[in-house]
Every structure is written in structure tokens, then in C-alpha cells.
Amino acid sequence: MKRKLRYGMIGGGRGAFIGAVHRIAAGMDGEAELVAGAFSADAARSRASGADLHLDPERVYDNYEEMARAEAVQPAARRLDFVVIVTPNDRHYAPARRFLEAGFNVVCDKPITFSLAEARRLATVVRRTGKVFVLTHNYTGNPMVRQARELVRSGRLGRLRKVLVEYPQGWLSTRLEASGQKQAAWRTDPKRSGAAGAVGDIGTHAENLTHYITGLEIESVCADLTAFVPGRKLDDDANILVRFRGGAKGVIHCSQVSVGEENNLNIRVYGEHAALEWRQEQPDELVLKFADRPRQVWRRGHAYNGAASRRGTRLPPGHPEGYLEAFGNLYREAFRAIAAEVAGRRPSRNTDFPTVADGVRGMEFIAAVVRSARRGARWVQLPAS
Numbered sequence: 260m261k262r263k264l265r266y267g268m269i270g271g272g273r274g275a276f277i278g279a280v281h282r283i284a285a286g287m288d289g290e291a292e293l294v295a296g297a298f299s300a301d302a303a304r305s306r307a308s309g310a311d312l313h314l315d316p317e318r319v320y321d322n323y324e325e326m327a328r329a330e331a332v333q334p335a336a337r338r339l340d341f342v343v344i345v346t347p348n349d350r351h352y353a354p355a356r357r358f359l360e361a362g363f364n365v366v367c368d369k370p371i372t373f374s375l376a377e378a379r380r381l382a383t384v385v386r387r388t389g390k391v392f393v394l395t396h397n398y399t400g401n402p403m404v405r406q407a408r409e410l411v412r413s414g415r416l417g418r419l420r421k422v423l424v425e426y427p428q429g430w431l432s433t434r435l436e437a438s439g440q441k442q443a444a445w446r447t448d449p450k451r452s453g454a455a456g457a458v459g460d461i462g463t464h465a466e467n468l469t470h471y472i473t474g475l476e477i478e479s480v481c482a483d484l485t486a487f488v489p490g491r492k493l494d495d496d497a498n499i500l501v502r503f504r505g506g507a508k509g510v511i512h513c514s515q516v517s518v519g520e521e522n523n524l525n526i527r528v529y530g531e532h533a534a535l536e537w538r539q540e541q542p543d544e545l546v547l548k549f550a551d552r553p554r555q556v557w558r559r560g561h562a563y564n565g566a567a568s569r570r571g572t573r574l575p576p577g578h579p580e581g582y583l584e585a586f587g588n589l590y591r592e593a594f595r596a597i598a599a600e601v602a603g604r605r606p607s608r609n610t611d612f613p614t615v616a617d618g619v620r621g622m623e624f625i626a627a628v629v630r631s632a633r634r635g636a637r638w639v640q641l642p643a644s
Contacts, residue, residue, distance in 0.1 A: 260598045264291040266366075267330060267339050269323045269354045270346035272298030272308030274441060277368060278345045281395070282312075284586035285343070290594050294318060295339060297326045300350075323354040331361045339363055340601050341391070347445040348453050352377040355392075359384050364391040364597045366590075370463045370625065371618025373453045378615075378622040385615045391600050393593040394613040396467040398524065400588035402559045402580070403545040405611070406568035407472045407528070407535050410547065416530025419473055422501070422509035424465040426524045427517035431457075431495050434488050449492050454629045456493030458484065461524075462513040462628070463621045467613065468526055469511070470620065472537075475503040477624060479640045484632035487516045499628055504643070542581045567611065589613075620644070 266285065271278015278298070285291045295318035298308035302321035309319030320326035330339050341364035344354055352372045355365050371394055372378045385392045398404060410416065435443040445451040446460055453459050469475065479502045484494035495516045501509035514520075524539035536546040543559040557564065560576035571588045574580055589612050596606035623641050631639040 260602065263289070264340040264594060264597060264601070265294045265338070266291055267295035267297075267318075267326060267342045268293060269297055269326070269342060269344045270299070270350070271296070271343070272304055273311065275345065276442060280583065280586060281343050281345055281366075281368070283583055284397075284590045287583070287587035288591055288594075290591070291340075294337075295320070295326065295330060297321065297323045323357065327354075327357045327361050330363075341366055341597050344368060347451045348459065349373045349451045352381055355381055356384050359388045359390050359392070362388075362390070364393075364600055366393040366395060366593060367618075368395050369467075369613075369618070370453070370459050370621050371615065372622065375619075375622040375626045378619045382615045382619050391593070391596045391606060392615045393589070393596075394615065394618045395586070395589060396464060396471075396613045396617065397582070397586040397589050398464060398468055398539060399471045399611070399613060400571060400585035400592075401537075401539075401542050402564070402568040402571040402588075403537055403542060403557065404468070404472060404585075405571055406545055406557060406559075406564050407526075407537055408474075409565040409567060410535060410545075411473055411528065411530075415533055415547075416528065416535065417532035419475060419503075419505075419507045419528060419530050421507060421529040422469055422473060422475065422503070423527045423529075424469050424509070424511050424525070426461040426465045426513040426522075427520040428461065428515045428522060429518045429520045431488065431491075431515035432518045434490055436491075447491055447493055447495075452493060453625070455484075455497075455625050456486070456491070457495050457513050457515045458482075458497045458499075458628050459493075459625050461515070462497055462499075462511065463625065464524060465511045465513055465526075466621055466624045467617060468524070469509065470617070471613075472526065473503075473507075473528055475505065475507055475509075476620075476644055477627075477641050478502045478504045479638050480624070480627050480631050481636055481638045482628040482631040483636045484628070494632075497628065497632075499631075502638075539581075542585070543576075543579060616644075 297320040299305040481500040496514040
């Protein structure tokens, strides 16, 4: 395109962590500009947030409904190309549906919706409207995650046997939600977060990373969920046994009460011939392991990496890349599809970002895990794709 893409934001106002992350990522390559928004459920806060961002006051709205109505009648030279939804989980479905049906492409933070039923309804809306829908499981934008996927696809590991994924954090090891901390308050509230706590917040990242790298589909789960902190209504720790279609087995562990942990997402994939390991806190390295020779450490930014990894590399080797750059890579891939849609072309199938199908699969995972735990850790089947 000969201009920047124009976007609006729902949520992400003053004091919101993830809204700022999305704005940085969307602006990283100079391909998009924020021009409108309804930044808070509180109208005054939304207006103040728009002023903070130096937006035209006429395009800062009290709520998403008002924004959708006004932006739908903007002339072509001012019309939004997409909207970004960065609200708590209970406020994903309604604005996403409203803007899709008004003719806008949508980028939405994970998990896709509050419930599985909403996710399935939203998938129907995406199919009916033909608009681009992007789900921001940002770790898939990391170059060495993409390299891990390429190694699995190449057959380097052989037939996959076992997958271990962990996402331990420690920030909710006390009842932080009682202190008024905004992020803790909504993430531990079943009326805003949904049926799961840690599983919905970070367990979905573990599930998505597993599918992205291995291509394996979960057949069934056996889950043990715990709320260790007294008075907490949703799980803050989960231990999940996994059976994959085709015979591989796995373990997914996520916890927000692992004292001393920060964001220690990591994955180990074991095949017949080799294994790999990637850790989010050391994102530039991918370890390849063998039974009969020394392990290899693959580093981001080198020519021996595959095309997808090289395309996602922004800095020379030795200059650390991580969370924000991975987010930026996700937006860069999304912009290829959105720009094509805006121009009236069919988006390429080679774009590399999570879609509405990934969102539905994530909600099926949450629903099955919660059902298993409520049944005393009995095995529960997931729907086949």
C-alpha cells in the first residue's frame, strides 16, 4: 500500500499494560497508525487516554458501540482498516462481532472470548464476513519458535513421542486482587476472566505454542486444577496430562503461584531421533539434542536458520530480541493480510499468525481442562478438527 494502515483500539487506556504493548508492536515497522479508539469502559478515562495519545478528540469515543457507528460512515480517506481489541475476556466477543459485521478487520488479544460458545459464534461471523481476524498469541512471532517448527516439519526429530510445556509465574502467589491491582482483579474474577484463571491466561499460550511448533492436535486431557491462595475463585495452578492424536503424549503445566518465577514459558519436544528445547526467557536460543552426539545450540540471526526464522529476525546476532519484537512480527504478518483485504485482494495463505480457528481450539482446550478437573481429573475428549 502507498499509505499506512489506519486502526482503532478498544480498551488499552491509561494504566493498561497490554494496550501499550500492542501500540508499540503495531508501530514497529511504520506500517500502521492509531487514529481512533474507545479506550475504557469509563467514558472520562477513554477521553483522557485519547488525549494522552494525541488523537483527534472527535475520534475518541465513550464506548465501542458509539465508535462502530461513527467509524462505519467515515469517508474512504479516513476509514479504519482494522480495530484492535485489548479488553478483559468478557469484552472480546461483542466488539469483535460488531466491528466485523460493520466491515472492519479485527486483531484481538487472547483468549479469543469469554466462553467456548462465544468463540464458535465468532468463528461463524468471521467466515460469513470474510474479514481478517488475528489472535495475538505473540510467542509464535519469535524467530526461534519458527525455527523449531521448521525443524519438526523437516522430520529432523523423527516421529514425535512426548511434549513438555511449562509456563510458571509467581506474581499471584498472594491475594493481589484484594489490593486493587487492576490486572490481578479481572484475571481472578470468573465474571470477567471466564471458567479458568491461570489456564485461560497462560495455559492457552502453552497449548498454542505446542500446536504451532509440533502441529499435534490434543485428543484428550486429564487435569488437576488448584486455587492455592485462600479466597481465590479461579485456578492459579494447573497440571495437565495430554494425549495427542497419533499417539504422542504430553504434559502442560501452568502456574501463577510459583514463587520467584517471572515468565518462564518453555517447551521440550522429543522425537525418535532428536529433541528440541526453547525457553522464552532466553528467546534467541534453540537447543537441539541427540542420543549419539553433542547437543547443538542454534542462535537467532544466522544464515543456517530457515526462511521463516530469518524473516522474523530484526537485529544482528548478539543484540537481544524478545517479547516486543515477537509481537511486532505478528503484526507485520497480520498487516500483509489486512493490506490485501483492504485492496480487495484475497489474503495470502502464507501469512503466519494465529487465526479464529486457533482461538476456538484454545477455548476447547480450556473447556476440556475445566471439565476434567471438575470430574476429579478424569480423561476428557476434545473435538476433532
